[in-house]
Amino acid sequence: MTWTGFVLRNLLRHPLRTALTTLSVALSIFLVCAVLTLPSALNALFERTSSKARISVHHEAGLTYWLPLSYVQRVKAIPGVAAVNQFSWFGGIYDEPKNMFPNFAIDPETVAGVWPDYGIAPEALERFRRIRNGALVGEETFRRFGWHVGQEVTLRGTVFPVDLSLQIVGVIPAATGNPVMLWFNRKYLEEAMAPRGGMRLVGMLWLRAERPEDVDGILRTVDTMFRNAEAEVTAETEQAFFASFLSSFQGLMRLILAVGVLVVGAVVLIAANTAAMGVRERIPEIAILKSLGFRRRPILGALLAESTLVGLVGGVLGAGAAYGILTALAAAGKTGGNNFLGPLSGFRMSPEVALQGVAVAVVVGFVSGAVPAWNGARLDVVAALRKLF
């Protein structure tokens, strides 16, 4: 017999109890891994899809405030700016209110200039420029509604008092990280709004620098240009824009992380209770071990090894399951599962998160066993033997 065998025999003394405790650790670590993946997955998604050379310019007060249309020309004139486009939130609904997705009026002429990395098919871009009511649709939305190129769809305006009939002319690939939005020609919206006083505002601007090293200079110029203007602006790189967009969810993220921590805390208590129960049941055996000459340290070590092993196995199971499931979901997303998986298909759990999960589980096991093991190791052998005999 070995120490390892001794620990394993004790662990398997109540197989069902050990299995249930291990599974409770596994489930909590599964949740913890999923929770830890959320912020890192969003960060990774934004990092993957955002560009250091692309700059957003929006109202200093927030994204819901509009900018004068004249800003487009002024920004275009800044040295180092390769192309400028504009986003105006249309807020259209397809068929019924639940079919809400982001749709924007933009400039078809500079799509390729501002988003050359999006990989939109040249023939789709050509149709977008040529067809007055043409629309480019994110791949996920395209699949969600089962649309096809050439199909006419009507968006009911919620921000603007007009309904627009749009012809699908192409797809924005899902790999861009913007798989749900729809873009249509701003001029078409302006024409629709003409009888109602026209449209002289724009939601925000997107511009691309000729070279990444021009970005800082452009940001400074934009700041200076619109300081004390009728609408002051904030200019930031696309990465910073998404980061600040993400930061608006920090409260929610913190809440989710807090729930994760509470789950771990609850499991520590459950596992500690189980460990304490196990030690209580084995007081006679611990007394015998001590009488045979086992010192505190080996007894403490053996008891701690049991609870830590439960944590380790639970952690490997939980983190492994989370890694496997999220990887499978991501693979399903790649193979067209985006329709029903939604944003889940974009989540990729890193091996680091899995390792963090296993580490948390080991700590859970160790902490849950620490007090019962310490009490067991400190057992007064004579007092225990007196109670026994």
Added chain:
Amino acid sequence: MIDVRDVSRWYRRGVDVVHALEHVSLHIAAGRFVALMGPSGSGKSTLLHLLAGLDRPDAGEVVVAGQPLSGMADDALASWRARHVGLVFQFYNLLPVLSAIENVELPLLLTALPRPERRRRAEAALGAVGLAHRTRHRPSELSGGEQQRVAIARAVVTDPDLLVADEPTGDLDAKSATAILGLLRELNRAFRKTIVMVTHDPRAEAFVDTVIRLDKGVLVDGGVAA
């Protein structure tokens, strides 16, 4: 081998102080088989715990194999027990999750012996108590007498100087009890083990060299087992 010098042991039970042992002195020579007898509450088990290094006296000194036990720290005392003392209890107290041979091998985990040697010694100890054929059985698959034999094998596997037994026949039928007493006598004679046994069993007197009697914590007979 064993010198008990003017030893007293008191316990506090609520507001009362119980005098478990009062100024007990005795000497047991190496290789003797000694029975500690007396009525319940006479201090037999307390004295046995002191001899085994499980407990310390409040006054006096216990010296076993030249080693004074009173000043030793808990862990040092545990290490000393592991090397010098084998213990046998009334209710066998085998670990139920381990087989007979694993129970016997357990004290050897505290030694630096390699695994095959530990196993060989455990097999030899089980053979010495007549259980070579029951090595793989769990305690629940053994009779009371067999379990006590396994416990004795566990006590002797480290080749201790002193074997202490607390009512080793107390939970056995007459036939098994006689067999266990015979086994202890055999171990005493064959291996020159010093054995101190607490017992109420009058049959024990026929197997031991000396009977030491206690009553109300005081030695009443047999203070020298030379």
